[in-house]
Amino acid sequence: xxxxxxxxxxxxxxxxxxxxxxxxxxxxxxxxxxxxxxxxxxxxxxxxxxxxxxxxxxxxxxxxxxxxxxxxxxxxxxxxxxxxxxxxxxxxxxxxxxxxxxxxxxxxxxxxxxxxxxxxxxxxxxxxxxxxxxxxxxxxxxxxxxxxxxxxxxxxxxxxxxxxxxxxxxxxxxxxxxxxxxxxxxxxxxxxxxxxxxxxxxxxxxxxxxxxxxxxxxxxxxxxxxxxxxxxxxxxxxxxxxxxxxxxxxxxxxxxxxxxxxxxxxxxxxxxxxxxxxxxxxxxxxxxxxxxxxxxxxxxxxx
Amino acid sequence: xxxxxxxxxxxxxxxxxxxxxxxxxxxxxxxxxxxxxxxxxxxxxxxxxxxxxxxxxxxxxxxxxxxxxxxxxxxxxxxxxxxxxxxxxxxxxxxxxxxxxxxxxxxxxxxxxxxxxxxxxxxxxxxxxxxxxxxxxxxxxxxxxxxxxxxxxxxxxxxxxxxxxxxxxxxxxxxxxxxxxxxxxxxxxxxxxxxxxxxxxxxxxxxxxxxxxxxxxxxxxxxxxxxxxxxxxxxxxxxxxxxxxxxxxxxxxxxxxxxxxxxxxxxxxxxxxxxxxxxxxxxxxxxxxxxxxxxxxxxxxxx
Numbered sequence: 001x002x003x004x005x006x007x008x009x010x011x012x013x014x015x016x017x018x019x020x021x022x023x024x025x026x027x028x029x030x031x032x033x034x035x036x037x038x039x040x041x042x043x044x045x046x047x048x049x050x051x052x053x054x055x056x057x058x059x060x061x062x063x064x065x066x067x068x069x070x071x072x073x074x075x076x077x078x079x080x081x082x083x084x085x086x087x088x089x090x091x092x093x094x095x096x097x098x099x100x101x102x103x104x105x106x107x108x109x110x111x112x113x114x115x116x117x118x119x120x121x122x123x124x125x126x127x128x129x130x131x132x133x134x135x136x137x138x139x140x141x142x143x144x145x146x147x148x149x150x151x152x153x154x155x156x157x158x159x160x161x162x163x164x165x166x167x168x169x170x171x172x173x174x175x176x177x178x179x180x181x182x183x184x185x186x187x188x189x190x191x192x193x194x195x196x197x198x199x200x201x202x203x204x205x206x207x208x209x210x211x212x213x214x215x216x217x218x219x220x221x222x223x224x225x226x227x228x229x230x231x232x233x234x235x236x237x238x239x240x241x242x243x244x245x246x247x248x249x250x251x252x253x254x255x256x257x258x259x260x261x262x263x264x265x266x267x268x269x270x271x272x273x274x275x276x277x278x279x280x281x282x283x284x285x286x287x288x289x290x291x292x293x294x295x296x297x298x299x300x301x302x303x
Numbered sequence: 304x305x306x307x308x309x310x311x312x313x314x315x316x317x318x319x320x321x322x323x324x325x326x327x328x329x330x331x332x333x334x335x336x337x338x339x340x341x342x343x344x345x346x347x348x349x350x351x352x353x354x355x356x357x358x359x360x361x362x363x364x365x366x367x368x369x370x371x372x373x374x375x376x377x378x379x380x381x382x383x384x385x386x387x388x389x390x391x392x393x394x395x396x397x398x399x400x401x402x403x404x405x406x407x408x409x410x411x412x413x414x415x416x417x418x419x420x421x422x423x424x425x426x427x428x429x430x431x432x433x434x435x436x437x438x439x440x441x442x443x444x445x446x447x448x449x450x451x452x453x454x455x456x457x458x459x460x461x462x463x464x465x466x467x468x469x470x471x472x473x474x475x476x477x478x479x480x481x482x483x484x485x486x487x488x489x490x491x492x493x494x495x496x497x498x499x500x501x502x503x504x505x506x507x508x509x510x511x512x513x514x515x516x517x518x519x520x521x522x523x524x525x526x527x528x529x530x531x532x533x534x535x536x537x538x539x540x541x542x543x544x545x546x547x548x549x550x551x552x553x554x555x556x557x558x559x560x561x562x563x564x565x566x567x568x569x570x571x572x573x574x575x576x577x578x579x580x581x582x583x584x585x586x587x588x589x590x591x592x593x594x595x596x597x598x599x600x601x602x603x604x605x606x
Contacts, residue, residue: 021361023429025368025419030429033360057336058324061465062365062450063422065328070405075391079398084415085386085422087454088378092513095382102373107417112387114412115454116328117464119366119388119422126326126333147365147450151390151418161420162364210395 003284007234010284011157017288019279026153027161031276034290034303038279041301042195043145043166046273049187055143055168060126062147062162063117068125071255077208077216081150083119086112119149123167124270128256131171137261139172141180158233158240158277165272171253173260177269181227181245184271188229188243196297197231197281204228204241225249231281242278245271306587310537313587314460320591322582329456330464334579337593337606341582344604345498346448346469349576352490358446358471363429365450365465366420371428374558380511380519384453386422389415422452426470427573431559434474440564442475444483461536461543461580468575474556476563480572484530484548487574491532491546499600500534500584507531507544528552534584545581548574 014020021030031039063085069075074082088098088111101108120126123146131140144167152159170180185201192199204226205217220226225247230239246269252258253266260266282301286293290303317323324333334342366388372378377385391401391414404411423429426449434443447470455462473483488504495502507529508520523529528550533542549572555561556569563569585604589596593606 021433023363023368024370024432028364028366028368028420030433031362036360036362057339059334059339060326061331063331063452063465065326065331067327070408073402073406075398075402075405075411079391079401083388083390083418084412086389086417087386088382092515095378095512098382099376099378102378103376105373108378109387109417112417114389114410114415115386116456117331129327130324130333149366153419162366209398212395
């Protein structure tokens, strides 16, 4: 089957099929029931694969302490992606003035001040501070699912401002966490290919900001710290990153005083499945009507 | 069994049992695996009750268009609860300056500007704009689950900044939506009582801002627009609202041009189950160790 790569056409097809609902802001659309069923079932498949790994499960809200953003130096790498929560701290008269401006279409943001919260840019961020101290002898393993925010409005449907990641995080020695990351890279490839997706892995880099960011990206590639699983969704030449597998070395271990059982600074790695992107890859590959999907894919996703 | 009402002690018990994980910001804590299993199972019970109602399911991210907040006049009633997303729009030099300030513990919020997004204060907010036009003959019925934000940091565990609501929304004639709301009030009471909870309903009002808000609250009570199901969690005298049942009259119908099949302005109602509060009510009532819960409650929640 030949695939037609036209981002706007794909977006329109997803809308027409009731898989996404526009909301007037790019990358913040609603998801329909079939889209959600695929997200849920795919997440279940990931859980099945991980069933005997013994991960601790936690769930964090879509907001994270601003102190975590600051301490992780998130703004050095991604100042342009960060979302920060502002609120109103004033009294009644000023509140009325702000409401009047908002009702009349005037700007009202000058009445807001920064709060203690940012939007979570990476699902694993709230976890690290809670790992302070010594890990168990085999290291730590955690499973999270949550909403991430990135300030990058786009007409391209896979580039969302708000989306879900199913993540696992491993903390321990460098060997432990790298071996674990590489095992999951294979698991991820196998899972996605078993759903009929044209998935391939590659060394990758984060979208670091500015000219200085180019060197950081080059460094990350050279050290093979980040891998992605890519699937053609929007373009055949530039496939879309649907999972990422990241070795942080001792970045978080030293910041948050996480130690191995032997008292060394812990290394960490995380991996994430981009749940919306995987659903979109399935729609792109097999079509927007799930009833016409290959029988084995439908069976595997119970859809 | 006599219940000891001490909010700090209850919070500490939830932390000790691994049901919530502090994050250094009030009302933004993580949830442990048993907490989440209860949230999921309770949500499943709600779905079972609603199974034959024919609701359309949608899922929106935890952010909503700022225009929706403005047009719904949210700031007139709740300026103090609203969270607005700010981001960085500058170039490389300013980005570096902002990152330096953040790393050195200086304020950096002056580098941020308002975006097109707010945090969703009520799960149903993104839905109404999509209902513009004529409803089907029997009216509309929608099921949503999402994360809400309210800027009200508190040491009291049931008062969260970020939490989940399972909501249903009905649009149609006034009679249709009020009858539906009252039916769900009974369903909610029965469901919660079947889990051994001391649940009771009462007329209620929203926490409108300032002195002007008192009149709005009084008006809302007199017209019996809002009911809540209350369960003792933090205090025996002031039980905690765990569900709310709201008749909006034609507020959203006229704003968003939603019409009944006959071309009249539609009335709407919504109801929400506060999933975290219900989990906490269960822990408060039956204890933090689910293995010691009454057998019928464990069976009903498959826990």
